Amino acid sequence: MALLDFAQTLYDSEFGTGLRESVLVFPIIEGLHLIGLAFSVGLIFFVDLRLLGWFLPKVPVHSILQPLRPWLFGGFALTLVTGVALFIATAVKVIVLPVFFYKLGFIALAGVNAAWFEYRWGRRIGDWSEHTILPNGVRRAGWASLALWSLAVVTGRLIPYLSYQ
Template sequence: MTLFEFAQTLYDSEFGTSLRESELAFPIIEGLHLIGLALSVGLIFFVDLRLLGRFLPEVSVDRILQPLRPWLFAGFAVTLATGVLLFIATAVKVVVLPVFFYKLGFIVLAGLNAAWFEYRWGRRIDTWSDSAVLPGGIKAAGWASLTLWSLVVITGRLIPYLSYQ
């Protein structure tokens, strides 16, 4: 089964059709997707700006990151769940768009950056969190995160505009 055939199966399914044709379900799911993005990506921006020394530099990274983590993960969970639902409802329209695959690629790269940050720096946060000047690798991870998540949002916003042409 090709990717397009799989997308067509999802799109034609009773569930996909009911999501797409519902006056309430699709806009509610889309709204929840944006709220999840605001929670996850919005809070990540604050953390990244702190890593770069541009936001609350007098506050340790740990004091900013730790209380936000549950909200970040909740935002990601909402975004992932609603993203899957949006995909099911619009699968045949989005799998033909290169921008959709760019978005997925940027999500993967942002996730790899986050995993690298956690592996390399997150496990030892207590050793560097209070430093006035953070190591270059931490700043690089912050810049990469800001860039990649911005690209995720931009490519995601392009999808509805490019899919109606």
């Protein structure tokens, strides 16, 4: 099955049609998607700014990251679930947009960056977390995260504008 055929199947599904045609449910799903983004990407920005030494430089990284983790993961879960629902409802319109695939690529790269950060630096957070100036690799991960999540959000916001042309 080709990608466009798969998108058409999702779009034509009872769930996709019902969601797309609902006066209340679709905007609620969109709103929840934005709330999930605020919790996930919004909070990760604060962590990234700390990694760069620009936000609360005297507070240990683990003191910022640890209490935020449940909110970050909850936000990512909410964003993922609502994003899939929004995709199903609009699949044939967004699957033809290059910006949609850019968004997915930026999200994937941000995920790889986060996994690399956890593998390389997260295991030894106690060794460097309390320093005002953090190791170069930690700061590079912060820069990459800021850039990739910013690009994912911008490309995501372009989707509704480009899909109506």
